[in-house]
Amino acid sequence: MKEFIKGQKYTHIEYMELSIAEMGESKSEHTDRADPKVGAVLVDTNGAYFDKAHRGELRVGDHGEFTILERKYPNEDLEGFTLYTTLEPCVKRKAPKKGCYKRCINARIKKVYVGHYDPDPTVASNGVKLLKKAGIEVGFYDKKYEEIIAKENEQFFKEAAKRAEEEKVKEIQSAIDPIENELIEFQLDDLSEEAQKDLIEKSGLSYRLGTDSFKSYLNRMKLISVDEESKTARPTGLGLLLLGKNPEEHFPQARVKFTVRSKGSDPKIKDIKGALVLLPQKIEEYLEFVFPKGFSSRSSFNRNEVIEASSSAFYEVIMNAIVHRDYAIDGGRVMVDIDDEKVVVSSPGEPICTLKQLNDFTAPSFSRNAKIAHLFFEMGFVEERGFGMEELSKVESFGLPKPVFTLENNILKTTLYRDINPEKQTVSQSDLPGVEILREHKRLTTKEYKEISGLKERQARNHLKTLVDNDLAKKEGTAYVWIE
DSSP states (O other), rough: OOOOOOOOOOOOOHHHHHHHHHHTTTTOOSSOOOOOOEEEEOOTTBBEEEEETTTSSSSSSOOOOHIIIISOEEEEEETOEEESSSSSOOOOOTOOOOHHHHHHTTTTEEEEEEOOOOOOOTTTTHHHHHHHHHEEEEEEEEEEHHHHHHHHHHHHHHOOOOOOHHHOOOOOOOOGGGGGOOOOOOOOOGGHHHHHHHHHHHTTTOOOTTTTHHHHHHHHTEEEEEEEETEEEEHHHHHHHBBBGGGGGOOOTOOOEEEEETSSSOOOOEEESSSSHHHHHHHHHHHHHOOBTTBSSSSOOOOHHHHHHHHHHHHHHHHHHHHSSSSSSOOEEEEEOOSSSEEEEEEEEEOOOOHHHTTOOOOOOOOSSSHHHHHHHHTTSSOOOOSOOOHHHHHHHHHHOEEEEEETEEEEEEEEEOOOOOGGGOOGGGGGGGGGHHHHHSSSEEEHHHHTTTOOOHHHHOOOHHHHHTTTTEEEETTTEEOO
């Protein structure tokens, strides 16, 4: 490995890669479960290399950030330094230990670059939020490095997610994110049964609506707030957003406005509102009405990869806007403007990563709304927890202009261009996803196809609908039937 000399300057990429190499040196303290692997690199105020550390380097169980900030340099003035760490700094540790985010604050670190979010969905992004609240700048590793870190910590991440799922209800504490505070003017009856059932079904949860175990799950995810003394519960702001019958009563900005303009006709305006977990289906149905054959107004040719790619990217961008927007901005709705040349999706709030990372398709999977991102991923509404870079990167490879991200007055705008030539880039019907599976089984419901293919429900449904669009299958009740 390359030797790093204290006092010499290296590149941002070299510091990220050094922290990942250091991560590999981490020492585990347990034999019955996996421990996280963490590497940390400290850079001085001039951008020069200062030192590195890994978990368990000096003492078993010591976190990487603690090792470099307080074990190695307990009396050093680190004010204004930059820290690279492969895992989001932890928030809580058993007393008298402190969370690593506090150690960064106490050391007066100026900026922290984070490689991967906390794998526990109930606390993910809290470390980042607390650092920002203390005035510390936060940046993120590129997606390719995030994926390396995830692969190296795969077993720990699996076990952490399982522990979070099995954890019992604990005493409710003041929320780190204000949106997770309880809403005293609302009751559990203000949550939609349809939305809750949809959450259970699409996430594959083992709970039943109304049971204590399901309430415990909602409590852990900060969707409801339980008063331990009175044994009563109320929705939090987050719970009302995701599951409320009428979330717009408290969050009038929580709706999606479509404006469709086409030459020779008046603009069509449509507001879509309601529980966030029900919006994807409503939006998908509306898009099918607006674009009955994908992005093209033509109906005489079969769906092809260009149409499929652009449609998937369009859907992904709208889902990203719902998931990652800043819900604290009053009056800031997600806006979708469609004309014959382009689609522009406007999302309130600055992105937490850089515009360069977005435009280079290297944005990591961090979100300011980690729980919304987690639930949308678990329910199959988004392909990944981040900005759907894989779907967007496909667009250019199919001959479409590259999507563009811009920031205007605290509004993130994503522009997808519709310059397509379907006749030039057709593919054989036999190449369409799902052909071989449905041809073999003859008749399948979405659930059956999902189980066979291993896909999320939305992907499974889209595959089967594509076969219907191409006259390879027909819909009979809830089943899709292969046409001989």
